[in-house]
Amino acid sequence: xxxxxxxxxxxxxxxxxxxxxxxxxxxxxxxxxxxxxxxxxxxxxxxxxxxxxxxxxxxxxxxxxxxxxxxxxxxxxxxxxxxxxxxxxxxxxxxxxxxxxxxxxxxxxxxxxxxxxxxxxxxxxxxxxxxxxxxxxxxxxxxxxxxxxxxxxxxxxxxxxxxxxxxxxxxxxxxxxxxxxxxxxxxxxxxxxxxxxxxxxxxxxxxxxxxxxxxxxxxxxxxxxxxxxxxxxxxxxxxxxxxxxxxxxxxxxxxxxxxxxxxxxxxxxxxxxxxxxxxxxxxxxxxxxxxxxxxxxxxxxxxxxxxxxxxxxxxxxxxxxxxxxxxxxxxxxxxxxxxxxxxxxxxxxxxxxxxxxxxxxxxxxxxxxxxxxxxxxxxxxxxxxxxxxxxxxxxxxxxxxxxxxxxxxxxxxxxxxxxxxxxxxxxxxxxxxxxxxxxxxxxxxxxxx
Numbered sequence: 001x002x003x004x005x006x007x008x009x010x011x012x013x014x015x016x017x018x019x020x021x022x023x024x025x026x027x028x029x030x031x032x033x034x035x036x037x038x039x040x041x042x043x044x045x046x047x048x049x050x051x052x053x054x055x056x057x058x059x060x061x062x063x064x065x066x067x068x069x070x071x072x073x074x075x076x077x078x079x080x081x082x083x084x085x086x087x088x089x090x091x092x093x094x095x096x097x098x099x100x101x102x103x104x105x106x107x108x109x110x111x112x113x114x115x116x117x118x119x120x121x122x123x124x125x126x127x128x129x130x131x132x133x134x135x136x137x138x139x140x141x142x143x144x145x146x147x148x149x150x151x152x153x154x155x156x157x158x159x160x161x162x163x164x165x166x167x168x169x170x171x172x173x174x175x176x177x178x179x180x181x182x183x184x185x186x187x188x189x190x191x192x193x194x195x196x197x198x199x200x201x202x203x204x205x206x207x208x209x210x211x212x213x214x215x216x217x218x219x220x221x222x223x224x225x226x227x228x229x230x231x232x233x234x235x236x237x238x239x240x241x242x243x244x245x246x247x248x249x250x251x252x253x254x255x256x257x258x259x260x261x262x263x264x265x266x267x268x269x270x271x272x273x274x275x276x277x278x279x280x281x282x283x284x285x286x287x288x289x290x291x292x293x294x295x296x297x298x299x300x301x302x303x304x305x306x307x308x309x310x311x312x313x314x315x316x317x318x319x320x321x322x323x324x325x326x327x328x329x330x331x332x333x334x335x336x337x338x339x340x341x342x343x344x345x346x347x348x349x350x351x352x353x354x355x356x357x358x359x360x361x362x363x364x365x366x367x368x369x370x371x372x373x374x375x376x377x378x379x380x381x382x383x384x385x386x387x388x389x390x391x392x393x394x395x396x397x398x399x400x401x402x403x404x405x406x407x408x409x410x411x412x413x414x415x416x417x418x419x420x421x422x423x424x425x426x427x428x429x430x431x432x433x434x435x436x437x438x439x440x441x442x443x444x445x446x447x448x449x
Contacts, residue, residue: 035068045057049105056075083109087106383397414440418446
């Protein structure tokens with residue numbers, strides 16, 4: 001035997017020894033007891049997992065004095081030793097199996113205190129499994145019967161439709177993919193989605209505040225739908241006439257298109273004028289707002305509950321009023337026509353009449369202990385004016401001749417002739433020629449300069 005062969009045989013023997021030691025010794029493990037309300041159909045050899053990875057197994061299952069399940073497990077390093085705060089849950093790999101349970105551990109933080117080998121996790125740190133039978137046992141007989149009906153309904157739904165169900169399953173994966181894309185897009189637009197949810201919440205809150213109005217709206221809609229349903233015959237007749245109406249309206253709409261084309265020049269010409277429309281509407285808005293009470297009062301003026309108290313009632317009485325008022329209006333019209341020449345003659349004398357009222361008011365402004373008083377003494381044609389080199393004198397007229405002279409000298413004065421003629425010719429006033437020689441004499445003016 002050569003030296004090289006001897007070295008090779010020795011190395012192989014050393015490797016075999018090391019493997020045997022590892023197999024015999026195994027990995028470093030730690031053992032613990034877990035207390036559960038029930039073992040949940042765990043069996044010896046079931047896995048102990050952390051995050052879906054097997055880190056140990058169930059060694060034994062015994063019953064405590066208080067009828068709880070004590071499950072003895074072995075956990076391998078580096079996931080052991082366990083620490084205080086570790087939680088154990090019995091889980092199922094599927095609902096259809098029986099002995100397919102495992103224990104899932106939720107390790108405590110590394111900063112927690114380590115548990116000694118053989119330590120026990122109390123029932124407060126463990127959670128038992130919930131079997132499907134336990135879920136069904138919570139249902140009352142009626143709920144179980146309804147659930148059976150649902151399952152039987154699914155069976156009826158898919159009976160003979162295996163191909164369609166297969167196609168549905170085929171498209172289920174793309175549906176999930178597109179849903180994932182949708183969720184990703186929503187995640188990217190999280191701010192927009194948040195604003196949408198907040199605004200939707202505000203909208204729902206505003207609707208909730210108006211729930212009485214909304215309830216009234218729903219009630220009125222129901223009443224409207226009932227009224228429409230009660231007229232089903234008329235509605236059917238209207239729907240029967242609708243196609244003919246639409247055919248006839250088609251021609252009208254076609255002609256309307258040409259009319260709209262002809263209106264384009266009008267619209268183009270109206271655009272410059274509409275530039276000022278917006279400022280006008282802004283200025284009009286306060287007026288419209290302030291007119292709301294007026295419109296409200298106007299509504300009450302037009303129609304008010306009761307008899308003979310609004311414009312509608314007045315309108316109903318208009319025919320009788322018209323029969324009475326027609327002769328009156330006719331006579332009034334004739335009176336106005338006949339009085340027009342009189343009014344035209346009096347109109348230029350309005351300043352004299354106004355001056356008389358003014359002077360008369362001053363005359364009656366005096367008062368004594370009994371109040372205001374007026375001393376009135378009408379005197380007509382008391383003097384006559386005589387021109388003299390010194391400027392003229394007033395000569396008293398005899399008492400018995402005053403009225404005769406009044407008729408002789410003051411019977412046709414023009415407007416403004418109560419004072420001397422003005423330099424600009426505005427007095428006496430001939431009313432732009434409407435007063436002629438038969439109406440007044442412009443030469444009759446007071447004596448003096």
